[in-house]
Amino acid sequence: MKFFIDTANMKEIEMAYELGIIAGVTTNPSLVAKENVSFEDRLREITALVSGSVSAEVIALDAEGMIKEGRELAKIAPNITIKVPMTPEGLKAVHTFSKEGIKTNVTLIFSANQALMAARAGASYVSPFLGRLDDIGQSGVELVGAIAEIFAIHDINTEIIAASIRHPQHITEAALAGAHIATVPYKVIMQMFHHPLTDKGIESFLNDWNNRT
Numbered sequence: 001m002k003f004f005i006d007t008a009n010m011k012e013i014e015m016a017y018e019l020g021i022i023a024g025v026t027t028n029p030s031l032v033a034k035e036n037v038s039f040e041d042r043l044r045e046i047t048a049l050v051s052g053s054v055s056a057e058v059i060a061l062d063a064e065g066m067i068k069e070g071r072e073l074a075k076i077a078p079n080i081t082i083k084v085p086m087t088p089e090g091l092k093a094v095h096t097f098s099k100e101g102i103k104t105n106v107t108l109i110f111s112a113n114q115a116l117m118a119a120r121a122g123a124s125y126v127s128p129f130l131g132r133l134d135d136i137g138q139s140g141v142e143l144v145g146a147i148a149e150i151f152a153i154h155d156i157n158t159e160i161i162a163a164s165i166r167h168p169q170h171i172t173e174a175a176l177a178g179a180h181i182a183t184v185p186y187k188v189i190m191q192m193f194h195h196p197l198t199d200k201g202i203e204s205f206l207n208d209w210n211n212r213t
């Protein structure tokens with residue numbers, strides 16, 4: 001399973017990218033709104049640094065509007081992936097983008113049937129939202145497992161991005177359930193580093209080194 005970072009914050013992207021573990025970036029309108037910058041300028045900055053997939057979400061709700069917006073966003077850099085919501089209009093847009101060779105990420109996936117339809121429309125990625133499903137008492141990880149199984153049975157190449165990640169345990173479980181990618185907030189990336197025995201081990205090695213005879 002690969003890691004994307006789920007943010008529109010340049011500092012977080014730079015810091016995570018330096019770690020060498022980040023293969024792409026996902027943004028959404030809520031994340032971009034926090035930044036108080038032009039969306040297009042921010043996408044230029046991100047794609048100048050990151051060569052992997054960078055998801056940019058359309059705002060329009062009708063297929064025609066999504067296609068217009070997506071085509072413009074795709075001109076910014078060859079690694080822009082157009083993020084489209086899971087609706088009938090969204091899938092019409094995905095179908096058009098796929099014929100034009102524009103990569104797509106179908107977002108707000110909450111069921112296996114939604115993922116299967118998105119894949120059949122030509123989506124490059126589907127994004128099941130783990131945390132938001134957990135919030136309503138359903139298992140986001142089980143959904144990832146079901147999608148992974150269906151895609152394997154039917155030989156579907158669409159990649160699964162585990163999204164709405166809230167804590168490190170989501171990452172391990174998504175990897176075991178067959179997600180190809182997890183898109184992770186910066187805070188959770190940093191949480192994944194920590195283990196009390198790692199900290200304790202570093203401390204005791206340093207103590208022994210400093211007290212050597």
Ligand code: E4P
Nearest residue numbers: 006026027028132163164165
């Ligand atoms: C995915 O691409 C979304 O941007 C994101 O993971 C949503 O996460 P949230 O449920 O924490 O807002």
